[in-house]
Amino acid sequence: MMRKLVAGIDIGGTTTSYVLADSEGNVLADGTMPTCGFGSFDEYASVLALRIKELSESLGSVHSLVAAGAGAPSVDFAAGEIVSAPNLPWKGRLPLSGLLSEYLGGIPVCADNDANAAALGEMMFGGACGMKNFLMITLGTGVGCGIVAGGEIVHGERGMAGEFGHMAYERHGGRQCGCGRKGCLEAYVSAKGMVRTLSALMAETHEDSEFRNLPFNAIDASDIASAASRGDRLALETFRITGRILGEAVADAVAFADPQAVFFFGGPTASGDLLMSPLREAFRSSAGPLWKDNVILELSSVDAGRAAVLGAAAMAWKKHSMRPHIGEN
C-alpha cells in the first residue's frame, strides 16, 4: 500500500526549511536551502520543488507526496500568495501556492503566514495543545505573530493579521524599518535588530567586546548568542535589551488579545533564559493587573524548532482531506 506523505515548508528571510511528514506529524525526512541567491521567485520555487521531489523519491516508491503546505512572511491566505514581504528578496505579489503546485506535479498546495503555521504546529504538536486563545510570536529576519482566538487562527480581512513586528515600538524618532517607516518593533528585536542594538551599545559605552573588531555586516544574531554564552558583556546586554523590549511589546499584544499563553519561536529563542528572563521581567512590569502574573510565556515546545514546518504540514493534510479523492493513488 502507498504511504501518503505531505511536505511542510517554512520560508524564512535567510533559510527555507522543509520536512516530509506523515499524518501523525512524524518527520520522515527533512532539508534546508538558502532563500536568497536565485534569479527570480519562479526559479526559487522550481528549485525548492525539485529538492522536495528528490527527498520524497529518496524515501522509495512506497511513499506518495499528496499535498504541500508552506509558511512564509506576509502571505495572503485566501490567495496563497506572498504579498510584498519586506524581508524576502522578491517584491510584489508572489504566487507561492500556484507555482509550487505546478512544479510538484499538480498536488494541492496551501500557504499561510509563517507565524500562523507555527501557531498551528504549536496547537497540534506542542505546548498549546487544548488552548483556545494564545499568541505565537516568531523571531527571525522578521517578527510575526500567529493569533489564535476561540480556537481559530485570526487571518484578518486581507489574511495579514498579526503583523506584530510592524507595530510601533518607538513612536517618534525610532530606527528605520525595512517597511519604509520608523520605530517598528522589528527594527529592535529581529535578528538584524539585535545586531543594531549591539552596534548602538558599542557606540554608547566603553565596554570591551569581541564585536569591536568585526564589521557590522559580518555579525548575525547567532554570533551574539555564542558570544553571550562566552560571557561577552555587550552580547549579554544585547539579549537583556531585546528581551525587555519584547516583554513590553508583548504586554500590549496581551491587552489587545487577552491570551492564555504566548509562545516564542525562532533563532534568538535558542538562547533560552538569556532572552526569556528579561522578557518575563519586562512583561510583569508592563502588563496590566489582570495579566501580569497570569499569562504563560514560554518557548515553543515543538521538537527541534519544528513548529512552523510541522504546522505547514498540518495545513497540507487539511488541504488534502478537503480535496475530492478521485483517481488518486
Added chain:
Amino acid sequence: MMRKLVAGIDIGGTTTSYVLADSEGNVLADGTMPTCGFGSFDEYASVLALRIKELSESLGSVHSLVAAGAGAPSVDFAAGEIVSAPNLPWKGRLPLSGLLSEYLGGIPVCADNDANAAALGEMMFGGACGMKNFLMITLGTGVGCGIVAGGEIVHGERGMAGEFGHMAYERHGGRQCGCGRKGCLEAYVSAKGMVRTLSALMAETHEDSEFRNLPFNAIDASDIASAASRGDRLALETFRITGRILGEAVADAVAFADPQAVFFFGGPTASGDLLMSPLREAFRSSAGPLWKDNVILELSSVDAGRAAVLGAAAMAWKKHSMRPHIGEN
C-alpha cells in the same frame, strides 16, 4: 397578544443609558441615569432595575420584558461580572448579570464589554452590516475596542480582549493612568485625557483660551467640543492632538488585527471631522503600505449614538432565544 421587549443597557463611567427595544431593534422607550453617587453597586443595580421596570410598565400591560443585556467596562463575558474596572466607582468583581436578573424578577440577563456590545450593535444595525473583520473603538471615560474577526466577537481567555486604552502610547515617562501604570493610550484620548491635553497646552503656550479661567476639574470633554465649535484655538488644538494620537494607535491595532474597517463611538466623536480629520491623516502616515489607503475609518452610523445599547439589546434577544420557553407568557 403580549408584545415581547428586552432592555439594552450601556453602563458608562459617568452615565448609564438604557432602552426598551423589540426584536427588530426598534426603540420603544429610553432613559439615562448617573452611574456615580450610589452607596454600593447593589444599590446602583436595584435603582437601575427599578427604572427599567417603571419604563416598561409605562408602555402598558400589553408589553412584557423578557430579557436584558448590559454593556459595561471590563466585563468578564462568561461570568457576567464586571472585573475591577478602573473607571467605575466600585472595586473588585461585581455580579452585574446576577444582580440585575434578581432585581428584574428573574428574567435572563447577559453582560459583555461595552465595546463588544457597540460592535454587535454596529454589525446588526449600522455601518458594519455584512462585515467579518472590523474594530469598534469606544471613546469616553475609558477607551475600549470591540474586535470582530471572522464574523465573531473576540473575547479572549478571560473575556477581556480589546483593552485598547491600556496599550502603551508613551512607553517611557508617559502620563499616569487610572490603572496604576504610565503612558496608556487612555491617559491621552479618553474624555479626561483630552482635558489633560488641554491643560498641557495651557502650560506650553501663550495662546489665549476661555479655559484659562476655569479650574481643571470643572472642564469636561464636551466643554472642549463646544469651545472648539466657537473657534477656541486651544480646544481646536486639543482635538488635533487627540485625533493624531488615536490615528497612530489605530495604525498599530490595524497591523495586529487586519480589519476591513474601524468604527468610532462615544462622546468625543460627536465633533465629527474635528476628531476624524487629524485621525485619518495620522493613520495614513503611521499605517503600513497594505493598510494606509485601504481601511475604512468611520464614525458609528447607528442612530443617536445607540450602537452600545442596541448591541446590548441584541445580546438580550440572543440570550432570550437560547432559554427554554416553558411557562412563559
